[in-house]
Amino acid sequence: MPSIPANPSRRRWLAASAVAAASAGSVSALDAPSLTGPAEGPPAAGERQRLRIAFGSCAQQSKPQPIWQSIRKSRPDLFIFLGDNFYGDAQDEATLRLRYREFAAVEPLQAFRRDVPHLAIWDDHDYGTDDAGGDYPLKRLSQQLFCDAWGEAPDSPRRRRSGIYDAHHVQVGARRVQIILPDLRFNRSPLHADQTQKQSYAALVMKARMSGQPMAGWYQPETDPAATLLGEEQWAWLAQTLEQPADVRIIASSIQFAAQGTGWEGWANFPREQQRLVKLLRDKRAEGTVFISGDMHYGDISCRDEPDLYPLWDATSSGLTEVWDVPTPNQRRRSEVLAAENFGLLDLRWDLDQPLLEFSICDIQGRVRLRQQVPLAELQLKKERRP
Numbered sequence: 149m150p151s152i153p154a155n156p157s158r159r160r161w162l163a164a165s166a167v168a169a170a171s172a173g174s175v176s177a178l179d180a181p182s183l184t185g186p187a188e189g190p191p192a193a194g195e196r197q198r199l200r201i202a203f204g205s206c207a208q209q210s211k212p213q214p215i216w217q218s219i220r221k222s223r224p225d226l227f228i229f230l231g232d233n234f235y236g237d238a239q240d241e242a243t244l245r246l247r248y249r250e251f252a253a254v255e256p257l258q259a260f261r262r263d264v265p266h267l268a269i270w271d272d273h274d275y276g277t278d279d280a281g282g283d284y285p286l287k288r289l290s291q292q293l294f295c296d297a298w299g300e301a302p303d304s305p306r307r308r309r310s311g312i313y314d315a316h317h318v319q320v321g322a323r324r325v326q327i328i329l330p331d332l333r334f335n336r337s338p339l340h341a342d343q344t345q346k347q348s349y350a351a352l353v354m355k356a357r358m359s360g361q362p363m364a365g366w367y368q369p370e371t372d373p374a375a376t377l378l379g380e381e382q383w384a385w386l387a388q389t390l391e392q393p394a395d396v397r398i399i400a401s402s403i404q405f406a407a408q409g410t411g412w413e414g415w416a417n418f419p420r421e422q423q424r425l426v427k428l429l430r431d432k433r434a435e436g437t438v439f440i441s442g443d444m445h446y447g448d449i450s451c452r453d454e455p456d457l458y459p460l461w462d463a464t465s466s467g468l469t470e471v472w473d474v475p476t477p478n479q480r481r482r483s484e485v486l487a488a489e490n491f492g493l494l495d496l497r498w499d500l501d502q503p504l505l506e507f508s509i510c511d512i513q514g515r516v517r518l519r520q521q522v523p524l525a526e527l528q529l530k531k532e533r534r535p
């Protein structure tokens with residue numbers, strides 16, 4: 149479950165709303181009243197028809213974090229922390245524990261958490277260290293520290309699964325929004341790096357800065373059929389989770405799903421896993437699926453055209469404090485790049501004649517800098533494509 153905010157009105161909001169845990173194989177009761185968050189002011193007489201989810205990633209605990217004021221002003225119903233929520237970069241237990249204490253002391257972030265319903269996943273830096281995967285030696289300890297810091301109950305399944313993956317749902321009037329939180333670190337196979345590129349990193353950065361030309365990272369797609377991003381336990385859970393009914397499904401992915409050719413971390417490094425997810429969405433007839441992601445230290449919006457499914461949109465917001473201003477290639481990019489501190493908004497609009505999803509990437513002043521509207525009707529399986 150999301151952490152229960154200390155503010156009494158927000159506690160009531162959360163209790164009355166249906167931000168509910170959807171454990172593997174079961175759906176929590178959804179007979180609670182419709183969600184009544186602050187984005188639309190006082191609840192209207194009719195049923196609720198809008199939902200605003202904010203999201204972000206990459207918050208360095210040693211830096212000021214004024215962006216939380218702008219996120220708060222955008223009045224989200226829910227915030228999703230997409231990982232690198234602090235920078236642990238720990239090779240030993242004492243350092244990891246120390247970094248968690250530093251995270252707990254970031255008052256602007258923690259004050260926001262006290263007031264706004266939220267969910268969280270981790271990425272490499274708060275899981276353990278840069279680009280870490282399943283071989284990170286402190287991962288069991290890290291899992292428990294994560295669950296402690298994010299208010300997971302002692303019997304939370306996130307404490308005992310092979311990773312912190314989880315799912316929730318929100319009821320918006322008659323519609324159900326499923327939020328899927330995969331773990332892309334705990335079971336991940338080693339990355340396949342081009343060592344020559346890695347060794348000439350400084351020269352590559354300088355060349356890119358001087359030329360303004362994109363600079364790809366050093367990771368190559370892993371074609372070994374045994375390589376995994378999720379691990380079999382999590383794949384089985386995801387298959388069950390996608391059987392639960394939903395009008396919209398939001399997959400909160402710590403790394404980019406749709407981007408292609410960045411050379412940095414992303415689902416594209418595991419093309420078999422990427423295609424496995426596309427096939428699973430198709431096999432389960434899971435319609436209305438979109439991705440939000442982080443990690444890159446810039447914001448952009450990407451899309452994979454899937455002829456046997458529907459377009460898979462992926463809005464990336466990164467970072468809350470971290471900024472990478474060297475251009476990075478991405479063959480699936482459908483927006484400009486925002487190389488400045490940013491946060492994301494996903495507005496779900498059932499109040500329009502044509503229901504709509506609207507992605508916005510906002511700067512530190514809260515101004516919308518990138519925007520993409522996606523009609524919900526475009527995220528449906530066409531009849532002739534149904535399996």
Ligand SMILES: [Fe+2]
Pocket residue numbers: 232271272273443
């Ligand atoms: Fe990351």
